[in-house]
Amino acid sequence: xxxxxxxxxxxxxxxxxxxxxxxxxxxxxxxxxxxxxxxxxxxxxxxxxxxxxxxxxxxxxxxxxxxxxxxxxxxxxxxxxxxxxxxxxxxxxxxxxxxxxxxxxxxxxxxxxxxxxxxxxxxxxxxxxxxxxxxxxxxxxxxxxxxxxxxxxxxxxxxxxxxxxxxxxxxxxxxxxxxxxxxxxxxxxxxxxxxxxxxxxx
Amino acid sequence: xxxxxxxxxxxxxxxxxxxxxxxxxxxxxxxxxxxxxxxxxxxxxxxxxxxxxxxxxxxxxxxxxxxxxxxxxxxxxxxxxxxxxxxxxxxxxxxxxxxxxxxxxxxxxxxxxxxxxxxxxxxxxxxxxxxxxxxxxxxxxxxxxxxxxxxxxxxxxxxxxxxxxxxxxxxxxxxxxxxxxxxxxxxxxxxxxxxxxxxxxxxxxxxxxxxxxxxxxxxxxxxxxxxxxxxxxxxxxxxxxxxxxxxxxxxxxx
Numbered sequence: 113x114x115x116x117x118x119x120x121x122x123x124x125x126x127x128x129x130x131x132x133x134x135x136x137x138x139x140x141x142x143x144x145x146x147x148x149x150x151x152x153x154x155x156x157x158x159x160x161x162x163x164x165x166x167x168x169x170x171x172x173x174x175x176x177x178x179x180x181x182x183x184x185x186x187x188x189x190x191x192x193x194x195x196x197x198x199x200x201x202x203x204x205x206x207x208x209x210x211x212x213x214x215x216x217x218x219x220x221x222x223x224x225x226x227x228x229x230x231x232x233x234x235x236x237x238x239x240x241x242x243x244x245x246x247x248x249x250x251x252x253x254x255x256x257x258x259x260x261x262x263x264x265x266x267x268x269x270x271x272x273x274x275x276x277x278x279x280x281x282x283x284x285x286x287x288x289x290x291x292x293x294x295x296x297x298x299x300x301x302x303x304x305x306x307x308x309x310x311x312x313x314x
Numbered sequence: 315x316x317x318x319x320x321x322x323x324x325x326x327x328x329x330x331x332x333x334x335x336x337x338x339x340x341x342x343x344x345x346x347x348x349x350x351x352x353x354x355x356x357x358x359x360x361x362x363x364x365x366x367x368x369x370x371x372x373x374x375x376x377x378x379x380x381x382x383x384x385x386x387x388x389x390x391x392x393x394x395x396x397x398x399x400x401x402x403x404x405x406x407x408x409x410x411x412x413x414x415x416x417x418x419x420x421x422x423x424x425x426x427x428x429x430x431x432x433x434x435x436x437x438x439x440x441x442x443x444x445x446x447x448x449x450x451x452x453x454x455x456x457x458x459x460x461x462x463x464x465x466x467x468x469x470x471x472x473x474x475x476x477x478x479x480x481x482x483x484x485x486x487x488x489x490x491x492x493x494x495x496x497x498x499x500x501x502x503x504x505x506x507x508x509x510x511x512x513x514x515x516x517x518x519x520x521x522x523x524x525x526x527x528x529x530x531x532x533x534x535x536x537x538x539x540x541x542x543x544x545x546x547x548x549x550x551x552x553x554x555x556x557x558x559x560x561x562x563x564x565x566x567x568x
Contacts, residue, residue, distance in 0.1 A: 115553055116374045123377055140380065141481075141549065141566060156551075158380030159453075159483070167551035167564065169539065 115165040122155075122163040128219045132212045133161025139205050145172035149180045155209070174201035185279075192279060329465055330531050338465055345463045346417050348521045356420065357394050359516055363508060369396070371555050372458060375487045375562055376400050378553070384408040385453040388477060390442045390470075391415055391460020395424030395435070401456075402433045413437045414445075415460075442470040447477045454478075458487040462532035471545035478567040484547055490554070490561035491534035500559065504529065535561045 126132050136157050143156040143166050154166035166172070177198040178186070185193035199206050220240075225233035262268040270278070327338040360368045375397070381387060383406040389398045391414070398413040405411060413428065413435050415421040425437035440446055442457065443466055455474045464470045474484050492500045504526035512522025533541060535552050538561070542550045547565030554561055 116370065116377075116555065119374070119377055158378070159481070160380045160382035162377075162380065164378055167553045167562075168535070170551045171549075 115167075119164040122165070125216055125218060126162050128222065129212075129216045132216060135161075135208055135212055136163065137161035139208060142173040142202065142205050143170050144205060144209055145170075145175045147175065147177045148183065157205075172201065174199065174203070174205050176206055190276075190279070192276075192283060196283075348524050356423070357396065359512065359522070362511055362515060367556060368459075371487060371560050371562070372397050372400065374553070374555065375456065375458060375485055376404065378562060378564060379454050379456065379483060379485055381405060381454055386451065387411045388445075388447065388452045388455045388474075389413050390445075390455060390457040390474065391463070392458075393417070393420035393424055393460075395427050395437075397456060397458055398424065398435050399428065399431055399433060401454075402428075402435055411435050412447075414440050414442070416441050443473060445473045445477050449476050450479045450482075451477050452479060452482055454483050454485065456485040456487070458485075459489070461486055461488050461538075462528050467533075468541060468545065471542060471547075475546045475567055480567055482567050484542065484563075484565050484567070486538065486542070486563040488538070488561065488563075489529040489532060490538070490558055492559050493554075493557040496557055535563075538563055 126136075137160070139157045140159040140161070141157065143154055145152060145154045145166075154170050154172055156164050156166040156170060158164055175198075177200075179196075179198075182193050182196055186197075221233050221237035224236060227233075228236075259269060263271055329335070329338045364371075379387075379401075381401060381404045383404070385405050386409060387398075387401045387405060389395075389401065389411060392398050393415050395413055398411050401411045402409075413421070413424055414437070415424065416439065418439055421437050421439050425435075428435045428437070438446070442460070442464055455478055457470075457474070461467055461470065471484075478484060505523075508526045509519040509523045512525075513519035516522070532538075535554065535558065539550045539552055542563060542565045546567070548568045550563060550565035552561045552563040
């Protein structure tokens, strides 16, 4: 039943964002599996450009694996984190779905207007937006105040540019280690070959 | 699974009719009698038996079909026409839905309901094992709660595959194998409560006893998936609904 409900929700969102079905239609019949830690979900693209949860025995055309350590960086919209998502299979399909999900918006006011009418729905929408903005502004002010205090007055947290620099250095180190491992493997292989041919002595 | 078709003493093939074994040429007639008997109260009984869930299962089948305006849809064993009605709205004036059933009584109920709903959907009495349509004609073929009543399921599936266009989808909505921990409760419900409700509501306990038995004789999820693959469909996948009480299978013609 969860699949049926999720499918209905996905299709409702697609119907509110009709541009998305045009993007997805060329990929009809293809499916994508998303793995985040131990949670896994499979989506399938239907012939009318709609999305549905895949069935019990679906074989995915593309797999996206997001390590749990990347989640916070992705939520913080760190571009370097995007490059570390592991994608296997049809990359074009993954790119198209990423585009759809990042631009999709839920028009809750429209949904509400079907139940309580246009005017009250618009009023509730306006109040909700004002409340959300006010909460957002207050939270940003508070966070800025605290971060300034913890960065300047009592250094407890790192500055953004330092974290980004650290992340970039970790990425570079990772790439260097990978290159070093490959060189080491190549060197070991060539030494072994020379030993086998008797060109070197033990 | 046991073989579905065995030769009898006269050299003719036997098949099952619920838990009974009957000659192949008698099954269609016997199934016809069952549905003739329940036709007028079929939807009411479905609502009572499934607590209204069958409507949700059918809507889910429509959502998964990927049908869009202008498509051609064939509703096999469509009976009372509830699926055809939903499909007709989806495909619009440029599309086409054809409602078929082997049983005249069921088809008459469906045809009348279509007309009452202001929909002009052609209703054809025909056998799913010999479909009177050209090859590569439909974008979607659906059979909901009908396949288990067919004598030669393999022939029927092959026919459905034949009339589909390349890229077209076959959807089979049918009772299936329930999740094991629930099987005892489901048995009590099907063999005790179901015939009792049939007796009270449709005054026909025997027909509902047949429905319960035919559900048990129907292939499980994986077997039906293999049968669809054998019929020439690809990328066959299924969804379990209500813990496997019902399964929706979908396969593509490629």
